Amino acid sequence: MRSIEAVLTFDFARRGGNIFAVTMLAMIGVPLWIYSSLGHSYLLAPNSREGVVMHVTLTLTMGFGAAVAVFQAQGRIARFFSQPISAARLVAIQMTLGIATIAFMYVGTAAILNLRGTGWPLLGPALFLSATLACALAAIWSCEGSVLSQLLGCVATSGPLVIWFSRCYGATLMGDWQVMWQSPSMEESLTLGAIIAGAYVAAVFGVARVRQGDVCDFTALQAWWQRLSTSHHAAPSFRSPLEALRWFEARRTYNFVPAYLIALLLLAMLILRCGGWLDTPMMFELMMTLPLTALTLVLPLIFGILFGNCSHGQVWATMNQGIATRPVTDSLLATTMLSNAAIALLRSWGTWAIVVALVALLAIALGFREELLRALLLPEGSNWTHRLAPVIILPLISWTIAGLMMSLTATGRQWLWSLVLIGGFSALIFFVVIQQYVSPPQFRLLVLGWYAVSGTCYVAGTAWAFVEALRKRVISSGRVIASLAAWLFSVILLAAMPLPPPSEDIAWLIHSVGILALSILPLAALPLAIRWNRHR
Amino acid sequence: MSETVIDIRGLTRQFGKKAALHDVSLQVPRGCVFGLVGENGAGKTTLIKHVLGLLRAQVGSVRVFERDPAEDPVGVLSRIGCLSEDRDLPDWMRVDELLQYMRAFYPSWDDRIADELCRRFELDLRQRVGTLSRGQRARAGLVTALAHRPDLLVLDEPSSGLDPVVRRDILGEIVRTVADEGRTVLFSSHLLDEVERVADRVALVHKGRIVVSDSLEQIKSSHRRFTVRFAQPQYSPPQLQGALACTGEGQEWTFLANGGSELLRRTVADHGGTIVDESAPTLEEIFVSHVK
Numbered sequence: 001m002r003s004i005e006a007v008l009t010f011d012f013a014r015r016g017g018n019i020f021a022v023t024m025l026a027m028i029g030v031p032l033w034i035y036s037s038l039g040h041s042y043l044l045a046p047n048s049r050e051g052v053v054m055h056v057t058l059t060l061t062m063g064f065g066a067a068v069a070v071f072q073a074q075g076r077i078a079r080f081f082s083q084p085i086s087a088a089r090l091v092a093i094q095m096t097l098g099i100a101t102i103a104f105m106y107v108g109t110a111a112i113l114n115l116r117g118t119g120w121p122l123l124g125p126a127l128f129l130s131a132t133l134a135c136a137l138a139a140i141w142s143c144e145g146s147v148l149s150q151l152l153g154c155v156a157t158s159g160p161l162v163i164w165f166s167r168c169y170g171a172t173l174m175g176d177w178q179v180m181w182q183s184p185s186m187e188e189s190l191t192l193g194a195i196i197a198g199a200y201v202a203a204v205f206g207v208a209r210v211r212q213g214d215v216c217d218f219t220a221l222q223a224w225w226q227r228l229s230t231s232h233h234a235a236p237s238f239r240s241p242l243e244a245l246r247w248f249e250a251r252r253t254y255n256f257v258p259a260y261l262i263a264l265l266l267l268a269m270l271i272l273r274c275g276g277w278l279d280t281p282m283m284f285e286l287m288m289t290l291p292l293t294a295l296t297l298v299l300p301l302i303f304g305i306l307f308g309n310c311s312h313g314q315v316w317a318t319m320n321q322g323i324a325t326r327p328v329t330d331s332l333l334a335t336t337m338l339s340n341a342a343i344a345l346l347r348s349w350g351t352w353a354i355v356v357a358l359v360a361l362l363a364i365a366l367g368f369r370e371e372l373l374r375a376l377l378l379p380e381g382s383n384w385t386h387r388l389a390p391v392i393i394l395p396l397i398s399w400t401i402a403g404l405m406m407s408l409t410a411t412g413r414q415w416l417w418s419l420v421l422i423g424g425f426s427a428l429i430f431f432v433v434i435q436q437y438v439s440p441p442q443f444r445l446l447v448l449g450w451y452a453v454s455g456t457c458y459v460a461g462t463a464w465a466f467v468e469a470l471r472k473r474v475i476s477s478g479r480v481i482a483s484l485a486a487w488l489f490s491v492i493l494l495a496a497m498p499l500p501p502p503s504e505d506i507a508w509l510i511h512s513v514g515i516l517a518l519s520i521l522p523l524a525a526l527p528l529a530i531r532w533n534r535h536r
Numbered sequence: 537m538s539e540t541v542i543d544i545r546g547l548t549r550q551f552g553k554k555a556a557l558h559d560v561s562l563q564v565p566r567g568c569v570f571g572l573v574g575e576n577g578a579g580k581t582t583l584i585k586h587v588l589g590l591l592r593a594q595v596g597s598v599r600v601f602e603r604d605p606a607e608d609p610v611g612v613l614s615r616i617g618c619l620s621e622d623r624d625l626p627d628w629m630r631v632d633e634l635l636q637y638m639r640a641f642y643p644s645w646d647d648r649i650a651d652e653l654c655r656r657f658e659l660d661l662r663q664r665v666g667t668l669s670r671g672q673r674a675r676a677g678l679v680t681a682l683a684h685r686p687d688l689l690v691l692d693e694p695s696s697g698l699d700p701v702v703r704r705d706i707l708g709e710i711v712r713t714v715a716d717e718g719r720t721v722l723f724s725s726h727l728l729d730e731v732e733r734v735a736d737r738v739a740l741v742h743k744g745r746i747v748v749s750d751s752l753e754q755i756k757s758s759h760r761r762f763t764v765r766f767a768q769p770q771y772s773p774p775q776l777q778g779a780l781a782c783t784g785e786g787q788e789w790t791f792l793a794n795g796g797s798e799l800l801r802r803t804v805a806d807h808g809g810t811i812v813d814e815s816a817p818t819l820e821e822i823f824v825s826h827v828k
Contacts, residue, residue, distance in 0.1 A: 235632040235661075237639075244640030251628060322624035324590050327614035327641050535592045535606035 004085050008093045016073025018418055020101070023069040025425040027062045027109045032432040034058075035116060047119070047180055055120055056169050056177045059106070060162065063129045066105045067136060070098045077141045077207060087208040091141070095200055098137055099130040124168065124184040131192040132161045134199035142206020145215035161195070241328050242336065249340040253307045258299045259347040265290060266355045280363070281371045287356050292394070295348055300398040304405025307341045308526075310533065311412060318412050319533045330534055331474045334527035337410070341402050349395055389497065396490075396519050403522025410529035451511035458514030458521075462487075465524040474527035483520040490516045539566040541688055541720045542587055546596035549582055549744075556582040558744045559596070564722055564737070569715045571735030571752075572724040573823055579744040580724035581621055584692050587722065588618060600688070614642065617686030621693045623673040627666030631659055631676055635683070642684030650683035657702075670697035682710065689714050691723035695730055708734050728820040738819070742827045752819070759822050762791045763813035764804050776803040781825035792817055792825045 034054070074097070080090055103126040110120040139153025168188070170178030184192070238244040249255070269286050272278040278286075310333075311317035323333070363372045408417060431450075435443050466483065469475045491513055542564035549557040557579045564570045572580045585591040586598045589605030589612060598605060605612040625634060631654070639645040654661065657675035668676060674697045681689060689711075695703045711721050711734045725731050731738060732752065739749040748755060759780075766774070769786045776782070778799035779791040789809075793800045804811055817825075 235630065235636040237636055239640075241641045244637050248626075248637060252626065319590075320624050321588075321590065321620040321622060322626060325588055325613055325616075325618050325620070327610050327612075327616075329610055534609075535589055 004083075004089065005093055008080075008090075009097060012073050012094075012097045015075060016069060016101075019069045019072050020105070022418065022421050022425070023065050024105055024108070025422065025429065026065060027105060028112055029425040029428040029432070031058050031062075031109070031113055031118075032116070033428050035113070035118060036432045036435055049178060051119070052169055052177045052180050055118070055180065056166070059120075059125050059129075060165075062106065062109060063102070063125075063132065066102045066129070067133050069105075070101055070133065071140070073101075074098065076144065078144055078210070081211050087211060088204045091200060091203045091207055095134055095137055095203065098133050099196065102129050102133050103127075119180065121180065121182055124181045124188070125165075127184060127189060127192045128161065128165045128168075131195040131199070132158050132165075134196045134203075135161060138199040138203035138206060141203050142210065144207075144210045157199075241326070242332065245326075245328065245332065245336040246340070249336050250343075253303075253340060253344075255307070255340050255344040256347065258303050258344050259351040261299065262290070262294065262348050262351045263355060265294065266352070266359075270359065280368050284363070284372055287359065290352065295352060296394050296398045297401065299348060300345070300402035301405060303344060304341070304402035305409050307337060307344070307402070308406030308409030308529075310337075310410060310530070318536065319530075324534045329474075330531040331476075331527050333534075334410075334474070334530045337406060337530075338403070338522060338526055341406060342399070345395070345398055345402060349398075392493075396516075400515070400519040400522075403526065404518065407522050407525035407529045410526055410533055412533040448505055448507035451505070452507040455507070455510035455512070455514030459517045462517040462521045462524070465521055465528060469524040469528050472528070472531060474531050475524055479523060483523050487517055487520050490519070540564065541566050541601060542570075542722065543599040543602075544583075544586070544596070547583075547586060547593055547598060548595035549579075549586070549591065550594060555744050557586075560741075560744070560746050561596075562739060562746060562749060564720060566720055567715060567718045568736045569711055569721040569734055570723070571731035571738045572722070572741055573726065573728060573731050573738055573819070574724075574741035575726065575827065578741040580741050581692055582744075583741065584690060584722070584724060587690060588616065589613065615687040616690055617681035617684060617688070618690040619674070619677045619681045619692065619694055621696065623670070623677050623697070625665045625673060625677060625680075627664065629665050630661070631663055631665065631668075632661040634665060634676065634680065635661075638680045638683070645684045647683075649685065650679055653679045653682060671699055671702070674698050675702070678707075678710070682714070685719075687719055689719065689721045689723075691721070693725060694723055695725060695727055703730065704733075728818070728823055732819040740823055740826055747826045748822070755822060756816050756819070759792060759794050759817050759825075760797050761813075761815050761817040761821065762793065762797075762800065762804070762811050764789050764791060764809040765812050766807065766809045768808075774807060774809075776800060776807065778803060781821075781828060788812075792821060794822075794825075 074094055077090070077094065083090075106126045106129050107122050110118075110122050110125070113120055135157035136154045139157045140150045143149035143153045166177060168181040168184075170176075236247060238247065266287060269278065269283050273280060273283040310319045310323050326333075360372055363369070408420065431447070434446065438446065466475070466480050470477065470480055494509075494512055494516065540563050542562065544560060544562040547557055547560040547562075548555065560579075560583065562583075572583060574580045582591065586593060587600055587605065589600075589607075589609050592606045600612045601615055603611050629637065635650055635654075639647075639650075653675075657672075657679065659672065659676055659679070665673065665676060674694070678694070681691070691711075694707055698707065708730075711723070714721055715736070723735075735752055737749075737751050738755055740747045750758075766787050766789070770789060773782045773784075774789060776791060778793050778797070780794050781792045783790050791800060791804075801811065
């Protein structure tokens with residue numbers, strides 16, 4: 001390869017190959033699955049308000065995913081600082097690659113979705129995503145050396161653009177999108193073009209400055225914080241290795257962060273209500289539905305990966321030698337990590353419950369009892385099981401997701417992750433595509449078959465993990481018996497619950513039993529993963 | 537015969553298609569300072585990782601204190617003090633927190649040794665590990681490796697990042713003190729003068745194989761350096777039987793022989809040459825002659 005452009009393009013493609021494939025699969029698979037689930041209802045109509053909301057939400061989510069993939073593929077810009085290439089040329093190549101990739105990913109996805117009549121616009125969102133990515137890249141490159149500055153820079157540059165994008169869909173600020181942004185006007189296109197050009201110029205200056213070692217960071221603030229935090233507490237003393245490991249895990253993973261994030265979210269809702277941007281029923285509704293998304297899915301997913309990462313910084317790498325050479329069993333390491341995650345989850349759920357209870361008490365005292373009751377009310381005909389089920393099932397789902405993410409990450413094998421992600425999204429796309437070619441009863445049969453097979457696989461996989469963990473002596477027989485008892489108890493509880501119609505299908509029941517087995521799987525899978533990673 | 541602390545037999549390790557170790561056998565007796573010498577990528581760290589149980593033997597066996605380190609990490613690691621090449625210490629800890637944390641794992645931890653070493657290494661206990669220089673990190677790592685008086689001290693490239701004074705005076709002294717107390721030291725290095733200064737026994741690792749493994753004395757006495765003067769100038773290196781390596785030009789050439797000194801003497805005579813000097817080679821010369 002003779003030109004620098006060709007070398008950098010090759011480097012970008014080589015580093016990003018797998019990531020782009022997985023992201024593209026997700027970008028196509030998830031919307032297809034959502035649209036297919038909705039069938040031919042009005043939500044598909046491109047000009048309905050629901051259709052607009054769906055498009056904007058998915059575009060922003062997909063854009064974020066694609067941007068992360070681009071960042072991963074490019075790596076740190078500092079990698080190229082020692083190469084004989086000017087800042088202007090380096091920025092031009094990298095920015096062009098990023099912009100072209102994100103635009104191509106969006107246009108490709110939208111074009112495929114449009115075959116199903118979703119009516120997604122192509123040019124406007126592609127231009128917006130390109131401009132936003134250019135600004136984010138400029139901020140990240142200019143603030144190289146300080147993660148906090150990079151984060152603040154990204155928010156400061158992307159935030160206003162996202163609001164502007166929302167306004168193109170008739171929103172006043174965010175969320176209340178009304179009409180589809182069919183195609184950008186000349187002024188809008190020129191504005192976005194100018195933003196990209198401005199981002200390029202800013203990035204060139206930023207990169208040139210950073211390259212000379214003039215890093216924009218918070219060194220003084222950091223030094224002040226270190227002075228403050230190091231001088232006031234004595235080093236803890238530990239009575240046992242378990243105590244030391246628990247302290248280490250808690251500090252290493254910042255296990256208080258999920259609870260703080262939940263508290264911050266709830267506080268933000270309260271502030272929005274006090275500021276008049278949110279009405280009381282909406283605030284209650286948001287507070288009640290928060291666990292469905294953040295606590296049940298998002299936080300366990302992210303923190304599961306972070307908590308299970310036992311390499312030195314880099315995720316999916318060999319276990320840090322400092323941890324691997326401690327004279328403790330694999331089982332103890334896994335137990336500490338699991339209890340650390342459980343504490344973090346309990347704290348998060350506890351924070352949510354306490355804050356919501358306090359707000360509810362405050363609301364009653366201020367005379368908002370009716371609004372509160374409306375938010376708490378379940379659909380007509382619901383019985384006690386519908387009230388009890390979420391209380392048990394939602395924390396159980398969050399534990400299962402966190403535990404499985406931890407176990408996968410703790411293996412330190414990136415290929416395993418790629419396999420799971422590609423397998424998952426491929427299955428999703430398979431069902432979406434097959435739905436087009438078979439009749440609804442046949443498709444239902446196929447889905448039920450899938451439920452039965454996957455449920456059986458989950459149970460078989462869990463049984464295998466426990467047998468293997470026992471055979472390799474990474475868990476005790478007492479833990480196996482306790483896990484089995486917990487699983488059987490949950491199965492009996494499930495059987496006793498008069499659940500909605502799908503429970504009539506035996507396939508659905510097998511699937512549920514399988515899912516319940518997955519909730520105990522981390523107890524055996526994590527020690528096995530630790531052993532596999534620690535003694536390669 | 538002295539007790540064997542590390543017993544490796546027929547160890548082979550593949551990483552994909554690359555053989556990192558090939559049929560390696562090694563015995564480290566108790567109380568000795570064992571130096572692993574080799575180029576970068578020769579397989580020294582891979583061998584050390586097997587001793588620590590971080591890699592499992594694919595072929596062959598690894599026994600440390602007569603146990604399999606991968607199967608019994610507690611039994612083995614509780615008797616080992618190790619310093620990794622990457623100095624894997626948690627950045628967010630303060631030095632005093634690091635010491636307290638490590639103390640919890642070793643019942644034999646000696647606060648007196650830890651304090652003494654911290655003083656000698658001039659470590660600031662209130663400083664965060666992340667703000668330590670590379671040399672200071674190595675010193676902090678050494679304190680944690682030594683303070684529990686391990687039966688086996690495993691040091692992977694211990695000199696990396698240490699300044700010459702610390703390297704020569706402190707590290708050398710520590711290693712010797714540990715060995716004098718009847719404990720064992722296994723260390724890897726590519727600094728041959730350092731190995732020559734401290735090691736009792738040496739293994740030369742080259743492309744995943746042990747090319748020489750013996751006591752330092754034996755290695756040095758079994759190798760000889762001959763300076764030979766030929767009657768006529770030689771325009772290419774003379775091919776003499778028994779010679780491992782040869783350097784020089786014109787009439788005067790230097791040969792290095794291993795064991796076959798007599799054979800070399802005869803061949804020199806056959807080629808019309810005269811041995812004008814004979815001396816013991818340095819470890820570096822021996823190493824280079826084996827890997828070239």
